[in-house]
Each structure stands twice: as structure tokens, then as C-alpha cells.
Amino acid sequence: MLTPKAWAVIAAAAIAWGSLLQTPAAADGGKVVCDIWGKCRVVASDTRESAGQPGRQGKPASSGGGSSKKPKCRDGLQSNVEVPCSLDGLGAWSNTHNCYFKAAVPQPPDGDPAREGHAADDGAVYNAYCPANPNMQSMWFAQPPNGVAAAVDPQVLALQAVKKMTLLGPDIGIVPKPGSKGVVGMPVWMWANDVPNAWGPVVASASAGAVTVTATARVSKVAWSMGDGSRVVCNGRGTAYRAAFGKKVSPDCGYRYDQPSASAPSGKYRVTATATWAIGWEGGGQTGQLTEVRANAVDIAVAEVQVLN
Structure with a gap:
């Protein structure tokens, strides 16, 4: 069984690892939170890290008892973690794909690998930023992914x-x-x-x-x-x-x-x-x-x- 001191060492290492994974773009629109195993996610900038539950969103103080109509965007891999619905330069968050998408302008021409075999007049290509999959650079969609504006060239x-x-x-x-x-x-x-x-x-x-x-x-x-x-x-x-x-x-x-x-x-x-x-x-x-x-x-x-x- 690990002692409290050992757990503290592991946590410090995980946080250091998480800071290496954090990208400037993500930091601009939110922040990256990592658990003790080094699993990192982009979360809202006001996200609180409560003991044992890193990344849990704290509730804002209510001024009049009314509920906010602001859309909620959540990490599909950690359903209790809210993420910014958009990040400057990266586009809008898709709950389905756990990525930020932004329509590519101009659109790639026929034959470009980013079109994934589809013709230029068939659907559109979106630049992708996926915190859990940094190798994903773009994705083709027949219809705009949820919450993402259609490509306008x-x-x-x-x-x-x-x-x-x-x-x-x-x-x-x-x-x-x-x-x-x-x-x-x-x-x-x-x-x-x-x-x-x-x-x-x-x-x-x-x-x-x-x-x-x-x-x-x-x-x-x-x-x-x-x-x-x-x-x-x-x-x-x-x-x-x-x-x-x-x-x-x-x-x-x-x-x-x-x-x-x-x-x-x-x-x-x-x-x-x-x-x-x-x-x-x-x-x-x-x-x-x-x-x-x-x-x-x-x-x-x-x-x-x-x-x-």
C-alpha cells in the first residue's frame, strides 16, 4: 500500500506531465486538467479541482435563482467535466467526437487526402483539434458536426x-x-x-x-x-x-x-x-x-x- 508521501510524489509527477501536454491554444480558451495517471482534458477556465475529483465543475453563485441558458458542452470520456463550447482559432466543440472543429477555408480541392475520397462538392472538410487524439488534424463530414458552422468559401x-x-x-x-x-x-x-x-x-x-x-x-x-x-x-x-x-x-x-x-x-x-x-x-x-x-x-x-x- 502506498503511503501519503508516495501518492504526493505520483501526483506531482502527473501534474508535471500534464503541463507538458498542455498546448497554448487550449490554455487560451480554458485549461488542461490531468489526473494522477496523466489523463488530461481541456476544461473551462473556472473549473475547480476538488479532492479526489479533478476537473469537476463548481457551480457558479446564483444572483436571482434563474438558470443559465448558456449551452453545456461536456467531455464524452469524462461526462462530469464541462469544456468550453468554443476556443478562439480552434472552432466549436463536438460532444459526439470530443473535438473542436472549424470549417477549412478554402476547402481542399478534389483529390486532396483531407477529403477522404469525396468530391469537392460533396460535404466539407473541418480542421480538428482533439485533446484526447492530437494526431487528428482534420475530418470530412457530409453535414456540419453538431454546433459547428458550415464551411463558407x-x-x-x-x-x-x-x-x-x-x-x-x-x-x-x-x-x-x-x-x-x-x-x-x-x-x-x-x-x-x-x-x-x-x-x-x-x-x-x-x-x-x-x-x-x-x-x-x-x-x-x-x-x-x-x-x-x-x-x-x-x-x-x-x-x-x-x-x-x-x-x-x-x-x-x-x-x-x-x-x-x-x-x-x-x-x-x-x-x-x-x-x-x-x-x-x-x-x-x-x-x-x-x-x-x-x-x-x-x-x-x-x-x-x-x-x-
């Missing part, structure tokens, strides 16, 4: 916001106009009309829980495929043609054909304008950039000048 919300936008290809302005005829060697003017959903800015938001992401889209450049194999890139909208310009060349977005369109399959050149939309988004403590592409096309006829002798 701001980039996913940004994509949802973009889907709400009706982004169009450029509203094409061009001379020669469709239905008329241009002439080989004469200046061709191209521009994009200032139409909001065809040029921007276009703004939309998407929300999930307490997170809202707002995205703003603007056209950054327009690439013109001229129908004869040539391509012209214009960084602005281009200048709209006016009759007063006569035979002048466009200052910022123009072209000249050196062959008539009669050789084209339809007898006309199909001019395609492809807009690159630059989309900036912010929300959920993050920012990012997305890109979308939209196109529009018109057909123009270009003739060769006939010289009469």
Missing part, C-alpha cells in the same frame, strides 16, 4: 455572384456597317458601345450565413477577329466613327482589308469581338480576381474598287 460565393451577372459580349460598333459595303484599303473603325452588361461595371453579391461576397466586373480588353485570319486587340472601347472623320484612320481600334470579302464562304467577313471581363471580389476577409470571356459577331462586306478605263 468566399471564392465559391464569388462564383455565385458572377452567375447572377448577365455578362454579354461587346455591343459592336463598326464601319463599314453591316448591310453596307466597305472598300479594300479603306480604314475600318471598330468600337464597343457603352452598354453596362456589355462593358461594365456590373456588380452582384452572394451570401452564406454571415459571409457576403461582392463582385465587380469590367471589360479589360476586346480582341477582334477580322474574318480574314487577322486579329486586332484593343485595350479600350475604341472610338465611335462620325461622318466628320471622313477617311481618317481610327486612333485606337482600326484595321484595313487588303482582299475583298467575295472569297469568304458567305461572301462576307465575319467579325467577332471577344471581351475579357476582369472581375474583382471581396468578402469573408478575402479578396480575389476572376476572369470571364464573352463574344459577339457581325458580318460585313468588303468590295474591291473597279477602275473604268
Whole structure:
């Protein structure tokens, strides 16, 4: 039979061992209590250690006889021990798993081992802190574990916001106009009309829980495929043609054909304008950039000048 002095030595050793197991994160939101065998648990910071029952929660003094409506979280391995329902940086406690879980943001992509073989659109991965199982780093759940908020990836919300936008290809302005005829060697003017959903800015938001992401889209450049194999890139909208310009060349977005369109399959050149939309988004403590592409096309006829002798 061990003497009181021997028990004191064992207890002191166990407490020292427990202090080595305590992590700073756990200490921030509560404290780690160890029994004489070195079994340690995270408990509330005001937990009392009564003789023979380490970790038993003392009852707070009542001010008006009413009961507290604060949720109770308990260690499933020691049902008499209450633990903090949440810890800063570690998430919310799950009574079922005896762990703290926090949704991973951003979520791991398809093929990541943390997804445990599940696709990116199937459930979510949660970072785990388990006092009794320090090797557990994460866990996949089809549904959020009890008391834990669902994963909210701001980039996913940004994509949802973009889907709400009706982004169009450029509203094409061009001379020669469709239905008329241009002439080989004469200046061709191209521009994009200032139409909001065809040029921007276009703004939309998407929300999930307490997170809202707002995205703003603007056209950054327009690439013109001229129908004869040539391509012209214009960084602005281009200048709209006016009759007063006569035979002048466009200052910022123009072209000249050196062959008539009669050789084209339809007898006309199909001019395609492809807009690159630059989309900036912010929300959920993050920012990012997305890109979308939209196109529009018109057909123009270009003739060769006939010289009469």
C-alpha cells in the first residue's frame, strides 16, 4: 500500500506531465486538467479541482435563482467535466467526437487526402483539434458536426455572384456597317458601345450565413477577329466613327482589308469581338480576381474598287 508521501510524489509527477501536454491554444480558451495517471482534458477556465475529483465543475453563485441558458458542452470520456463550447482559432466543440472543429477555408480541392475520397462538392472538410487524439488534424463530414458552422468559401460565393451577372459580349460598333459595303484599303473603325452588361461595371453579391461576397466586373480588353485570319486587340472601347472623320484612320481600334470579302464562304467577313471581363471580389476577409470571356459577331462586306478605263 502506498503511503501519503508516495501518492504526493505520483501526483506531482502527473501534474508535471500534464503541463507538458498542455498546448497554448487550449490554455487560451480554458485549461488542461490531468489526473494522477496523466489523463488530461481541456476544461473551462473556472473549473475547480476538488479532492479526489479533478476537473469537476463548481457551480457558479446564483444572483436571482434563474438558470443559465448558456449551452453545456461536456467531455464524452469524462461526462462530469464541462469544456468550453468554443476556443478562439480552434472552432466549436463536438460532444459526439470530443473535438473542436472549424470549417477549412478554402476547402481542399478534389483529390486532396483531407477529403477522404469525396468530391469537392460533396460535404466539407473541418480542421480538428482533439485533446484526447492530437494526431487528428482534420475530418470530412457530409453535414456540419453538431454546433459547428458550415464551411463558407468566399471564392465559391464569388462564383455565385458572377452567375447572377448577365455578362454579354461587346455591343459592336463598326464601319463599314453591316448591310453596307466597305472598300479594300479603306480604314475600318471598330468600337464597343457603352452598354453596362456589355462593358461594365456590373456588380452582384452572394451570401452564406454571415459571409457576403461582392463582385465587380469590367471589360479589360476586346480582341477582334477580322474574318480574314487577322486579329486586332484593343485595350479600350475604341472610338465611335462620325461622318466628320471622313477617311481618317481610327486612333485606337482600326484595321484595313487588303482582299475583298467575295472569297469568304458567305461572301462576307465575319467579325467577332471577344471581351475579357476582369472581375474583382471581396468578402469573408478575402479578396480575389476572376476572369470571364464573352463574344459577339457581325458580318460585313468588303468590295474591291473597279477602275473604268
